[in-house]
Amino acid sequence: MGKYLIAHDLGTSGNKAVLFSTEGQLIKSEIYHYQTYYSNNNWVEQDPEDWWKAVCETTRKLMDGIDGSEVAGISFSGQMMGCVCVDSQSRPLRNAMIWADMRSTEEEAEIKNRISQEEFYRITGHRISPSYGGQKFMWVKKHEPDVYRDTYKMLNAKDYIICKLTGVFVTEPTDASSTCLMDLNTLTWSERLIDIMGIDQEKLPVIMKSTDIAGAVTEEAACLTGLKAGTPVVCGGGDGVCAAVGTGCVKEGIAHSCMGTSSWISVTSKSPVYDKEMKTFTWAHIVPGYVLPTGTMQSGGGSYSWFTKTFCGEEQMEARQTDQDYYELLEARLAESAPGSNGLIFLPYLVGERSPRWNPDAKGSFLGIKMEHGKGDFIRALMEGVAMNLRIVLDTFRGQGIPVEQLVVIGGGAKSRTWRQILSDVYNIEIQKPNYLDEATSMEAAITAGVGVGVFDSFDVIDKFLNIEEIHRPIAGNVPVYESLIKIFNKAYFALEGVFGELSKYKK
DSSP states (O other): OOSEEEEEEEOSSEEEEEEEETTSOEEEEEEEEOOOEEETTTEEEEOHHHHHHHHHHHHHHHHTTOOGGGEEEEEEEEOOSOBEEEOTTSOBSSOEEOTTOOOTHHHHHHHHHHSOHHHHHHHHSSOOOTTSHHHHHHHHHHHOHHHHHHOSEEEOHHHHHHHHHHSOOEEOHHHHHTTTOEETTTTEEOHHHHHHHTOOGGGSOEEOOTTSEEEEOOHHHHHHHOOOTTOEEEOOEEHHHHHHHTTTOOSTTOEEEEESSSEEEEEOBSSOOOOTTOOSEEEEOSSTTOEEEEEEESOSHHHHHHHHHHHOHHHHHHHHHHTOOHHHHHHHHHTTSOTTGGGOEEEOOBTBBOTTTOBTTOOOEEESOOTTOOHHHHHHHHHHHHHHHHHHHHHHHHHTTOOOOEEEEESGGGGOHHHHHHHHHHHTSEEEEESOSSOHHHHHHHHHHHHHHTSSSSGGGHHHHOOEEEEEOOOTTTHHHHHHHHHHHHHHHHHHHHHHHHHHTOOO
16 A cells, blocks of 8 residues: 555645645645636636646646655545536536636526525525536526537536546535535435426436545556556545545534635534524535535635735835734734724625625625724724624524534634634634644545545544644633624624615716
8 A cells, every 4th residue: 555645625726736645744735826717797717627737737746756656545625616517528618617606696596486495405505506516507508508518527626637537527425515406415416406407417427425436547647647547536525625624523513614715614513504594504524424514704814815915015014124924013913902902893794795694795894993993903803803703603503502612723814823812712612723724625635535545444544634733712801802792793784784785786
């Protein structure tokens, strides 16, 4: 058995390829960026051939100096909710519509006329939305009938790469879940939803387990990637679910939070969470026997990036002139503000909102601005606003009887010590920072490969890869501050809800 595992994380901005040892050590990693094409207000596409080029080039670099026979297996984490139309030779028939593409609003309305939102939610674990792959494929059938006719299979990003490596057309439950054509209760394609959406079932790939070996690297793919022909290729999973497993969410009740551009909280459960208000949604899990209830907000870490880029030029200049770390300077600004940000509140809805508000018209807002507020208050209020928004997601899970006593946090936002403490105080639970903040999805893909090829007995091996480096516990005096503030936070959103709708209609 080989001593290396290769993982690819096919994200929105690029592919991150990582070589791990079977002992859990990160050996080396490579990144390849590719282009995203925006048009017609809400069309968002990528060229699948760019993904394949990214995988080929980064794999060749990982394999430099490595004996191909020592690679035990390869697997993937990939962006979800896409629509990749390919012919029987795995050739893309058009650009891929990725998760951010929202063009299929007419198809969304058609589905709502044929099935209730609640019944759809009970079958799929998700709301009816133009975000998902099935609705995008409906759009192709209606607007590009020749492409639909010639489509042999509709795939997601990582499924396309698996096909290029092995010649096999497959998917697995996490990505099948992101099409909203799969019954979450049976992990099979839903005949009812396929009929409602008017999709031909033969155009959908076979659903395998995430840990199943989809096939082996072909001779042609071996020449392009530097891998050895015959290397096992394991199905892997969608990136959001992979992030959960990469933080140790492999048993019931274990939760994690990602503080990336979009930010979310997920918890491993044996049963879906069917919230009456449908604030959250539920993915299929990579670990057999579990599902992953989740709430994802649109702009968590993205809010922080926007603010610092727009308003913190002074700190950027100071960092360059004094050779200090820019983010450490921002941490120092935060120290100038106390919990509650001196009465300043931030509503973090810079690009509308998914969970928990489900309001595309929602807008970002600072409320309660006074002359005495400084930059530190604004940065802290931003962090507190993101935390309070995610607190609604956490409370939804708690209301369904899922106790969450600690969270492992990853993503760029988790690098801030102050933000981690704010999360602990707002949630009133323990926050854990692991050794890997940006490699959780890649790590999970490597573990899935290891489980699939038999290097590892189970996902419990995550303890071999993951180490908790720092723990934050609630500060007793801060908890009641945030318990009071979150009530005002919620009142502020509902008070402005109508105003947000009016602003969405505003044009210069």
